[in-house]
Amino acid sequence: MRVSSCAISTAALVAICLVERGVAFAPSVKLVQPALSSPSSLPTPFSVRSLKQQQWLQPSRLGKKATLLRESAAAAAPLEEGGELPKGGGTASISAEIFNLIKGIVGAGVLTLPSGIAAFGNAPSAAIPAVAMVGIIGALSSYGFGLIGRACALTGTTSYDSAWRASVGENSDWIPAWSVTLITVFASLSYTMILKDTFHSLVMAAGYNFSKTTVLLGITSTMLFPLCLMKNLSSLAPFSLLGSLGMIYTAVAMFIRFADKSYQIAGRFAADMPVALQPSFGAVGAAGAFTASASILVGMLSTAYMAHFNAPKFYTELKDNTIPRYLTVVNVSFAASIAIFAAMAALGFLTFGASSSGLILNNYSPKDPLMALSKIAVAVSLVFSYPLAFVGARDGMLDLLNIKNRSNSLVNTMTLGIMGSLTVAALIIPDVSFVMAFAGSTLGNALIYIFPALMFRGAIRKLPNPTKLQKFEVKAALCSAAVGLGLGAMGVVKLLQSTR
Numbered sequence: 355m356r357v358s359s360c361a362i363s364t365a366a367l368v369a370i371c372l373v374e375r376g377v378a379f380a381p382s383v384k385l386v387q388p389a390l391s392s393p394s395s396l397p398t399p400f401s402v403r404s405l406k407q408q409q410w411l412q413p414s415r416l417g418k419k420a421t422l423l424r425e426s427a428a429a430a431a432p433l434e435e436g437g438e439l440p441k442g443g444g445t446a447s448i449s450a451e452i453f454n455l456i457k458g459i460v461g462a463g464v465l466t467l468p469s470g471i472a473a474f475g476n477a478p479s480a481a482i483p484a485v486a487m488v489g490i491i492g493a494l495s496s497y498g499f500g501l502i503g504r505a506c507a508l509t510g511t512t513s514y515d516s517a518w519r520a521s522v523g524e525n526s527d528w529i530p531a532w533s534v535t536l537i538t539v540f541a542s543l544s545y546t547m548i549l550k551d552t553f554h555s556l557v558m559a560a561g562y563n564f565s566k567t568t569v570l571l572g573i574t575s576t577m578l579f580p581l582c583l584m585k586n587l588s589s590l591a592p593f594s595l596l597g598s599l600g601m602i603y604t605a606v607a608m609f610i611r612f613a614d615k616s617y618q619i620a621g622r623f624a625a626d627m628p629v630a631l632q633p634s635f636g637a638v639g640a641a642g643a644f645t646a647s648a649s650i651l652v653g654m655l656s657t658a659y660m661a662h663f664n665a666p667k668f669y670t671e672l673k674d675n676t677i678p679r680y681l682t683v684v685n686v687s688f689a690a691s692i693a694i695f696a697a698m699a700a701l702g703f704l705t706f707g708a709s710s711s712g713l714i715l716n717n718y719s720p721k722d723p724l725m726a727l728s729k730i731a732v733a734v735s736l737v738f739s740y741p742l743a744f745v746g747a748r749d750g751m752l753d754l755l756n757i758k759n760r761s762n763s764l765v766n767t768m769t770l771g772i773m774g775s776l777t778v779a780a781l782i783i784p785d786v787s788f789v790m791a792f793a794g795s796t797l798g799n800a801l802i803y804i805f806p807a808l809m810f811r812g813a814i815r816k817l818p819n820p821t822k823l824q825k826f827e828v829k830a831a832l833c834s835a836a837v838g839l840g841l842g843a844m845g846v847v848k849l850l851q852s853t854r
Contacts, residue, residue, distance in 0.1 A: 455687035463658035468702030468710035470651030476708035479639030495659035496688035501806035502665035521812030535750030540793035559720030593738035600731030626719035653845035656794030712787030795845030803838025807831035
């Protein structure tokens with residue numbers, strides 16, 4: 355495990371350095387953008403509005419921020435005059451985009467966050483720095499999401515892969531392509547593990563004593579596999595709303611159980627769970643946030659906030675897609691997501707402390723009617739969201755392997771092989787929080803911090819007359835990328851140490 359970790363970290367550093375030098379590693383491949391966990395309408399024809407004519411460039415309205423944006427537009431004007439930047443045609447309102455982006459961010463990953471707090475603390479005060487970390491990582495994630503849209507505006511592109519090629523270079527577009535595909539694989543694995551635990555809890559509550567292996571094989575063969583063979587997944591989109599409503603309901607139910615103390619000693623449900631899942635508190639509080647173990651929570655957050663491969667889609671589909679309107683969508687969506695993440699992470703940890711499971715729903719009694727409804731909502735939502743992530747992983751692999759002739763038999767065989775591998779992995783790996791933290795510390799950090807900074811820097815470098823403010827922001831973006839890289843490396847090391 356230690357050797358593979360060093361190899362991964364070294365390879366990542368080398369790849370980034372070689373990208374800086376324009377070194378080609380492999381033929382150019384098309385980047386597959388996985389569907390949102392709650393897909394909106396298909397992309398509409400897009401182009402960037404005339405930057406020189408936008409009223410948001412008036413400094414009297416937005417002060418220094420508007421000045422920076424005006425200078426960006428002025429620097430980009432030669433591109434526009436040369437016919438490189440057409441006009442926008444998005445139709446989505448700000449409110450619709452905010453709703454869809456929140457749905458895309460807030461998913462099952464939030465259910466692992468209490469265990470991330472328990473990784474560095476076991477006293478209630480550990481929740482204080484944890485909430486601060488949720489806010490800081492959320493703000494950095496929001497900034498990275500915004501950078502990608504701005505890179506699209508500066509380069510006149512409408513997708514993640516085209517923005518990368520226009521800003522960083524065509525010879526290296528295999529890097530984000532592989533990253534996005536692998537992150538969908540990790541997402542599918544996480545879904546599989548959560549479904550295993552959630553359905554097992556529901557089956558036990560119904561009075562059936564089946565093993566987790568039997569439960570997972572049952573739902574995989576009867577539900578997941580048939581759904582993933584569907585040729586058109588658009589009919590599954592409405593179920594994403596159930597997932598969002600389920601998360602809101604879960605947050606409310608967690609607050610109620612925290613407030614009524616049903617899981618404390620002598621509480622209504624205290625004796626229903628094994629000792630390992632019952633509330634446990636110690637003396638390590640806020641100070642634990644200053645240890646390396648806190649990087650595990652950072653890795654989980656990087657996975658939980660990840661929606662960045664869809665940033666061009668949100669910028670493209672936004673009606674009157676000026677940068678301030680786009681940033682309004684991004685900032686409001688991430689602010690709401692931060693509030694939800696902070697509430698659920700803190701409530702779960704403050705209820706169960708050091709015993710917080712990798713999936714916090716596991717801590718709640720099968721006899722608890724409030725949480726039973728939450729488990730049902732999460733289970734149904736994940737069953738119908740699973741194909742969206744899985745198909746992104748499968749089709750991404752087919753694209754990366756440059757397989758163009760995709761017969762039904764080939765696609766079905768790939769589906770069976772990948773799903774079988776994920777099922778075996780879900781049965782072997784005991785804790786979904788490990789998967790979330792590892793994916794976040796590696797691929798998540800790259801997609802959230804490193805890639806957006808490289809794309810923004812490349813876009814600014816190709817402007818004929820970048821301003822001092824733009825050059826300064828490039829340095830700030832690269833600093834955030836460096837911080838993300840350091841936190842990711844620390845998270846991987848700590849995770850592997852915890853498996854010993």
